Amino acid sequence: xxxxxxxxxxxxxxxxxxxxxxxxxxxxxxxxxxxxxxxxxxxxxxxxxxxxxxxxxxxxxxxxxxxxxxxxxxxxxxxxxxxxxxxxxxxxxxxxxxxxxxxxxxxxxxxxxxxxxxxxxxxxxxxxxxxxxxxxxxxxxxxxxxxxxxxxxxxxxxxxxxxxxxxxxxxxxxxxxxxxxxxxxxxxxxxxxxxxxxxxxxxxxxxxxxxxxxxxxxxxxxxxxxxxxxxxxxxxxxxxxxxxxxxxxxxxxxxxxxxxxxxxxxxxxxxxxxxxxxxxxxxxxxxxxxxxxxxxxxxxxxxxxxxxxxxxxxxxxxxxxxxxxxxxxxxxxxxxxxxxxxxxxxxxxxxxxxxxxxxxxxxxxxxxxxxxxxxxxxxxxxxxxxxxxxxxxxxxxxxxxx
Amino acid sequence: xxxxxxxxxxxxxxxxxxxxxxxxxxxxxxxxxxxxxxxxxxxxxxxxxxxxxxxxxxxxxxxxxxxxxxxxxxxxxxxxxxxxxxxxxxxxxxxxxxxxxxxxxxxxxxxxxxxxxxxxxxxxxxxxxxxxxxxxxxxxxxxxxxxxxxxxxxxxxxxxxxxxxxxxxxxxxxxxxxxxxxxxxxxxxxxxxxxxxxxxxxxxxxxxxxxxxxxxxxxxxxxxxxxxxxxxxxxxxxxxxxxxxxxxxxxxxxxxxxxxxxxxxxxxxxxxxxxxxxxxxxxxxxxxxxxxxxxxxxxxxxxxxxxxxxxxxxxxxxxxxxxxxxxxxxxxxxxxxxxxxxxxxxxxxxxxxxxxxxxxxxxxxxxxxxxxxxxxxxxxxxxxxxxxxxxxxxxxxxxxxxxxxxxxxxxxxxxxxxxxxxxxxxxxxxxxxxxxxxxxxxxxxxxxxxxxxxxxxxxxxxxxxxxxxxxxxxxxxxxxxxxxxxxxxxxxxxxxxxxxxxxxxxxxxxxxxxxxxxxxxxxxxxxxxxxxxxxxxxxxxxxxxxxxxxxxxxxxxxxxxxxxxxxxxxxxxxxxxxxxxxxxxxxxxxx
Ligand code: HEM
Ligand SMILES: [Cu+2]
Ligand SMILES: [Cu+2]
Numbered sequence: 001x002x003x004x005x006x007x008x009x010x011x012x013x014x015x016x017x018x019x020x021x022x023x024x025x026x027x028x029x030x031x032x033x034x035x036x037x038x039x040x041x042x043x044x045x046x047x048x049x050x051x052x053x054x055x056x057x058x059x060x061x062x063x064x065x066x067x068x069x070x071x072x073x074x075x076x077x078x079x080x081x082x083x084x085x086x087x088x089x090x091x092x093x094x095x096x097x098x099x100x101x102x103x104x105x106x107x108x109x110x111x112x113x114x115x116x117x118x119x120x121x122x123x124x125x126x127x128x129x130x131x132x133x134x135x136x137x138x139x140x141x142x143x144x145x146x147x148x149x150x151x152x153x154x155x156x157x158x159x160x161x162x163x164x165x166x167x168x169x170x171x172x173x174x175x176x177x178x179x180x181x182x183x184x185x186x187x188x189x190x191x192x193x194x195x196x197x198x199x200x201x202x203x204x205x206x207x208x209x210x211x212x213x214x215x216x217x218x219x220x221x222x223x224x225x226x227x228x229x230x231x232x233x234x235x236x237x238x239x240x241x242x243x244x245x246x247x248x249x250x251x252x253x254x255x256x257x258x259x260x261x262x263x264x265x266x267x268x269x270x271x272x273x274x275x276x277x278x279x280x281x282x283x284x285x286x287x288x289x290x291x292x293x294x295x296x297x298x299x300x301x302x303x304x305x306x307x308x309x310x311x312x313x314x315x316x317x318x319x320x321x322x323x324x325x326x327x328x329x330x331x332x333x334x335x336x337x338x339x340x341x342x343x344x345x346x347x348x349x350x351x352x353x354x355x356x357x358x359x360x361x362x363x364x365x366x367x368x369x370x371x372x373x374x375x376x377x378x379x380x381x382x383x384x385x386x387x388x389x390x391x392x393x394x395x396x397x398x399x400x401x402x
Numbered sequence: 403x404x405x406x407x408x409x410x411x412x413x414x415x416x417x418x419x420x421x422x423x424x425x426x427x428x429x430x431x432x433x434x435x436x437x438x439x440x441x442x443x444x445x446x447x448x449x450x451x452x453x454x455x456x457x458x459x460x461x462x463x464x465x466x467x468x469x470x471x472x473x474x475x476x477x478x479x480x481x482x483x484x485x486x487x488x489x490x491x492x493x494x495x496x497x498x499x500x501x502x503x504x505x506x507x508x509x510x511x512x513x514x515x516x517x518x519x520x521x522x523x524x525x526x527x528x529x530x531x532x533x534x535x536x537x538x539x540x541x542x543x544x545x546x547x548x549x550x551x552x553x554x555x556x557x558x559x560x561x562x563x564x565x566x567x568x569x570x571x572x573x574x575x576x577x578x579x580x581x582x583x584x585x586x587x588x589x590x591x592x593x594x595x596x597x598x599x600x601x602x603x604x605x606x607x608x609x610x611x612x613x614x615x616x617x618x619x620x621x622x623x624x625x626x627x628x629x630x631x632x633x634x635x636x637x638x639x640x641x642x643x644x645x646x647x648x649x650x651x652x653x654x655x656x657x658x659x660x661x662x663x664x665x666x667x668x669x670x671x672x673x674x675x676x677x678x679x680x681x682x683x684x685x686x687x688x689x690x691x692x693x694x695x696x697x698x699x700x701x702x703x704x705x706x707x708x709x710x711x712x713x714x715x716x717x718x719x720x721x722x723x724x725x726x727x728x729x730x731x732x733x734x735x736x737x738x739x740x741x742x743x744x745x746x747x748x749x750x751x752x753x754x755x756x757x758x759x760x761x762x763x764x765x766x767x768x769x770x771x772x773x774x775x776x777x778x779x780x781x782x783x784x785x786x787x788x789x790x791x792x793x794x795x796x797x798x799x800x801x802x803x804x805x806x807x808x809x810x811x812x813x814x815x816x817x818x819x820x821x822x823x824x825x826x827x828x829x830x831x832x833x834x835x836x837x838x839x840x841x842x843x844x845x846x847x848x849x850x851x852x853x854x855x856x857x858x859x860x861x862x863x864x865x866x867x868x869x870x871x872x873x874x875x876x877x878x879x880x881x882x883x884x885x886x887x888x889x890x891x892x893x894x895x896x897x898x899x900x901x902x903x904x905x906x907x908x909x910x911x912x913x914x915x916x917x918x919x920x921x922x923x924x925x926x927x928x929x930x931x932x933x934x935x936x937x938x939x940x941x942x943x944x945x946x947x948x949x950x951x952x953x954x955x956x957x958x959x960x961x962x963x964x965x966x967x968x969x970x971x972x973x974x975x976x977x978x979x980x981x982x983x984x985x986x987x988x989x990x991x992x993x
Contacts, residue, residue, distance in 0.1 A: 087801070102793065120708045134761075141755075303879075
């Protein structure tokens, strides 16, 4: 196989060399040298530009014909419809500019080919023309800017007071959604609290205590190991480093504890956490808050024309009002399996290509019903710790048996 | 010591001082070109490998296994980490090594002294340093491909925290460190080179070469060098701080991170800071690539249309305006990072401003062809192609610049289509135009024209074939940097189109073999060039065909007119070299 490839390459190379020789010799026979050009051939090259122009526009039209229907369906949000209008407006202008400039380019290229004993027109500039084609684009662009920015300002304006607050939390490689609960306020969170069943690092009096005691245990553990470790070794150094880290973390947790005593954190106990799929009610403004656990991700919901990066160490926001339920969209697209999707649009690691969550848009009643079936953070927590206790006791039972 | 004595002294040069540690700008230009071509081959090959995966996801290819081994392509199926690595290094090589160093390095070095009438660069030694800095950085980048944990994989923009934390992906280990070290050398090389270009253009112009008589190539290169000098130091700091975060536990870009089961102690930094620093270079960088490309095509188009470039002053003005504006638009890469919407609006405004001088340039090119007497040399074909790609890609920039529209298009294939057409294709086509046009100046021989035309059409058509369909992917919401789209049933409609794109990529890739063959064959066997094969006005065509140290045998030429007196009425020939004195009553320049 490899031998064959090498053989073919060598043969190809030889063929090329011979071909070039032939070109050179025929060129000489026709009395050509590099300073002259062949009128017929040059003319042919000019006409090729016309052919290319037709092919290029043809390709464009074919693509639009074949795939025009496979682009995103109508925007499923209030502001999305505005974005689509702005986009269509831009397309009209840009396609006109695209066609005009290309027609001129290809037409001039094909028309003004070299002719012997002919000279080009000595045209150096034209102030009038240049003024026109500076001011005209400037005016058109001004319109584009004004139209675009007025949409942008509306979209990025503060969310309405009655919005539903939802957090989208990203991590390698999954999304988690959190609903604000009864108080419609998202409880505070901090990455030092992540662990165990507290995957979002929510801060509640319980998680503070839990985190504190688990860190204290760890500190005691490490200190014990440290006492036993051989002195001056690499092992000691590692343990010491680890110990410092845990102590620092513990100190941080304690500051949260004190702060909570003075001025309690927003209640996170009533928050609801869901994985894989989240629901939103139609025609209700939704105010999203985005956080990330590890690297930058981007929450992309193209059907709603929405996107916002999730940045570790910061909270970002985006709000929109969905206008079409999943059911209605299935009818509109004629696709029974259609689903709104949230997926990651910022390179975040190996499985970046598969980090998605389904979004269900439904009526207010259905939404409320669904939400009431989701358990709150505390109930998740207690269930989990009960689960753990059960496991421990089972182990004890087993140990006793043996 | 007079220059002639200097030249005589160096007459007998050793192999090493002539071909390797050369101070001669013409030799250094060739070194940049050949190194750039080698790097481009690697970058191109990588893109073909990942295009295979995109067209036939998860399928087994023995070439993948052959190049990447069992670790990264077990059973010939590409590993997702390696997919990201290939994309990252492909982007890095094409943007920096080919289109920044390769393009500017080749043509700035070749053309500055020759077109302004200087014996060499202001400092031949610094020029040599610049090349060797580039060489070392290329070697380090290539070495980084072979490290155990794989090369850098966080995308060519290497955003932290992904690029800062080895826990985040294997490519953020040693490979990433080498990437940063390579870039440090690269930037040093760019700064040394750029400083030299600027000083040379400002100080060493021959008698009569007023700034208003400079060919547009030199204007473009000058502004490019200034952009580089002002923006590369910022990337340097960004890279340095990233190195610190990676190796010394600082937290410039890191905050509140929980990864691999552990809460990091580094806090207080901002990953967004990195993006500001990166794009403060990054946007001028795209013009660092584009401006020289525009400069080269201006020259080629005017020469071969046998007509003055339309609106020389407007062209210079646009270059300056683009250069200035390119520093205040970087935020358009960050509309959805959560930055203040008002700032976003300002960036939309400045970005759309830049479209005006860009449009002026496009119109001026088209009008230069109008009523011309066009000779379609291979260089001219590439240049006209470049005008087309510049327009096609520039127009989609207007959509992306609209912050409201960018919400839905950011980081989709639409962006990939935009910048590959406006920057990738345009600059590559212009670079080929430059090579075909100035090959006789570099090697004293002609390249084969027929192969040149074949190369052009294959490259140009497959270029559009690859990138034009990507607009449609983007408008359908297909994100860039996805290993496969098969996790999304809604993208299944594009399976065929993705295959078409890959087929075009393969055709385009292999078409470059024609160029390589033509280049090396013509270098040794091409027909000898005459002194001024394209009947051009600029000074480089007044030097002897055989290269000599110091460029002109006797005195330096004196310049009497601008570079664009093509088809001037009342002259016998359709060109008047810059060295020909003005006749009585004859007006110079744009009058
Ligand atoms: C009419 C002028 C142009 C405008 C208005 C424009 C606008 C934009 C905008 C807004 C983006 C960001 C898109 C996003 O990431 O969502 C972008 C990306 C980009 N543009 Fe342009 N552009 C123009 C011309 C150019 C030119 C001339 C070049 C290069 C020579 C260029 C190279 C790039 C590159 C490399 C990127 C993407 C970088 C990345 O994300 O990897 N653009 N452009
Ligand atoms: Cu991702
Ligand atoms: Cu930019």
